[in-house]
Each structure stands twice: as C-alpha cells, then as structure tokens.
Amino acid sequence: MLPPGDVIIVAPTDPDQVRVGGDVIVFQHPGQDDRMVITHRVTGIDADTGLYSTKGDANSAPDRFSVSKGDIIGRPIFLIPFIGFASEMKKQVILLMVILPSLMLALLETRKLTHGPPMPPAGSPGRVRCRKGKSSRSGTPGSSFSPRSFWPSSFY
Template structure:
C-alpha cells in the first residue's frame, strides 16, 4: 500500500511537470534559451537559462522582456531585452533596452522578428549543456552511477530467479522489518525548524521596514540595513507606469542605499525589499503578487531546505520514543480502505 501511494504521488508530480514545462517545450510553445551576455544583469546572469513563451505582438506590453531574432539578420542569434516603447503602423515595432545598458538599443524590432516573452529564469542551468560535453565529467556523473544501478538490478534479478537465493532474500527482508523502525524525533525536528526560522527571520526582518503599499512621490530612498546585499522592487498598481520609475528594481550592497525617481508624479505602488538570496527575477515575479510574498517565500524555502538536509538527525532508527512512520501509514491506509468501503 505504501509503494502504491508513493507511486501515485510520483505520477501526479510527473504529470504536473510534464504538463506545465515539458509539454510546451515539445509542442514548441515554449523555448529554453541560455543567457550569453550581461545586458540584462542582474535580472538575468550569464549562464542562466530563460523560459520564453510564444506570444503575439498585440499581447506585448511596455516593460515586458521579449525575445527576438537578431535585427542584423543572423538567424542563429536571439536577443532578450525589455520593451521601452512601441510604435504602431503597418506592423508594430518595439524599442528595446538591456537593463544593464545605459542607452536604448540602436535598432527597432519589428513584430515579424518577435519570438516570444520571457516568463521565467532557471539560475545557472545554462552551464549544464556545456558541462555535458566534458567527457570525463559525463563519465563520472552519468555513466558510472547508471552502470552501478543497472548492475545492482541485474544482480537482484539473478538472485530472484534462484529459489535458494530468493528464500534467503525473503528471510533477510523479514529480519529487517523486525528491526528497530524509523521514527521521527519531534523535539529534534521542532528544534531544527525553530532555529532555521529564527535565523531566517533575523536575516529578512531588517529589510522589511518599508515593505507594503504606499504612495510614491517624486523620490523614494531604499536603505539596506541588512547583513547581505538586498533586492528592492517598486511595483506600480498601474503596471503601465512601471517604466516611469527609475530604477524600478535594483540590487543594493550592504549598508548602501538606492534612490528611486518617478517621472510621472505621485502614484500608488507596492514596495519590496528582501535579502539577495533568490534570483532577482523570482523576487520581481513574487513582488508583483504581493510585496511581502518574497520574504515569506525565502523563509519557507530555506526552512524547508534546512529540515531536509538535517533529516539524518530527526529521522532514524532508534529505540527511543518517536513518531513511527510505518504505524502512521498503516493507520492512514486502514482509514482509506474503510472510507472506500462506506
């Protein structure tokens, strides 16, 4: 029953991943591109991989990051820059700019060159294809582990085909089940969760003083009082006014500040400032939903990571009292069967 539950969960996760990520790439509605220059730093870094969804020119808005074919005519080059202005005519034309560039691009991008809109960034994933070309690295990370797994499975098949070996394996399996069960040590787990939570709150809280919704006047000052560099984001309630704010996102070194200027007068905005422990684009996407969401996401993500990495401390075989996982699974399975019979 336990294996069936785990298999069902794995199938559901695989279906979700396939539907949302793999299927669009196979059908061509999404593309994975590798960042080769620093023109969009710090939102996208060299070596990052970006997910680009196909889009019509009519669906592009000011401030969107678009991917387009090289206006110079090289079919092997794609450029990913932000839309700064648009011109209407027989064909919509975009004026673009890299976030790290001081000047706008010295060309216009016609709608016929549009590939799509950037929707997500996967940090450092662009280095994987290059790493796979290294024959020694490929041998150590792929070939050897796969060979060990295959040989282990072949050994099990041979042993299972021999009645004597099969009975021996069954006795060993029964012996293992009678040994001390794996238990969850609630106090240790709670201690790990509490310590990681307190450390993360101490890291995040110094940046939260100005977070929330406010009215942006002509000038706003972000001050970084935290222990790390921080990412600041200004999100206008009216997204069409995003480009009227300069800079509307930035990375601020420790003990420094950033001055934000508004060229269109007072406007209602969301203000976000968090430690620079997530990719900048992730913080921007979360801040557009709610100014406090990036901080909440950081705490949940890294607390969960701390709990997973410390699993050997709170989940192990022991004679001491703990939460018996196998007992919980049997009770849940029994309850599910009763519910099904009803």
C-alpha cells in the same frame, strides 16, 4: 536582469499584446542569423511602423535597432538558474570524461610494458615461494605452487 548561465523558458505571445514599460520580450536579432536570440525590455512602440524599441536591463543605452513583430519569439515565463553553464562546459566535460581517462590508461599500459606487471606485497596470497627461494606471482615452471597447496581443503 538575467545573470550569465541562466536559461529561460519562453512562451509564444501575440506581438499586439506587448506593452511598453514592464514587458520583456525574446526576439531574434534583426539582420543576424536565427541563432542570435536576445531578451530585452520593450521601451517603446512606433505607432507608424509598428516597430519595437528595446533596451537590456544591464545596458545604459537603448538598442540601436528596432524589432519587428515577425522577430518576436515570445515572453520569458520561467527561469532556470545556472543550467546554461552546462552547454558552456561541454568542452571541459569531454576533457575530463574522455581525454584524461584515456591518457591515464595509456600511461598505465606503457608502465606495464616497460616495467612488467606489479608484484603483490610480500606475504600476500598472490605471492608464493619458488623452490629456489625466489618470489613468483604464479605457478611458473620450476615453482612449488599448486592450487591445492594454496587454497584450504574446504574449497575442494
């Protein structure tokens, strides 16, 4: 039985080599589109028609349809657990990786427009005192800020 989210690697097989009992085959659902692929155990082969009867391990009854040789894709040879959930989660990934960061950026930009840029804490290097005793972030006209008074002389 394959748990949900597991992915199988399928190897092509000769339909004449498939045996009743233990063989598991991967086939296209008869009468459905090509994307409907099923993995079930072979429970019987009709000698007259050459059609295969199948049953899923988790199912209590055999499948209502028969599988022709042309519908058989192959046999599962390798199982990769949980990797199938990645394709199921692509909507969540888009939400987490694109939409949420975009919303956060929009909110931050809206906050900047409505409240102005944030002021650095008092006493931090980005905050200087103006002549009038008011705080300023940069050397606006009327302030006493100059790069030479801010940086140590060893930088010049």
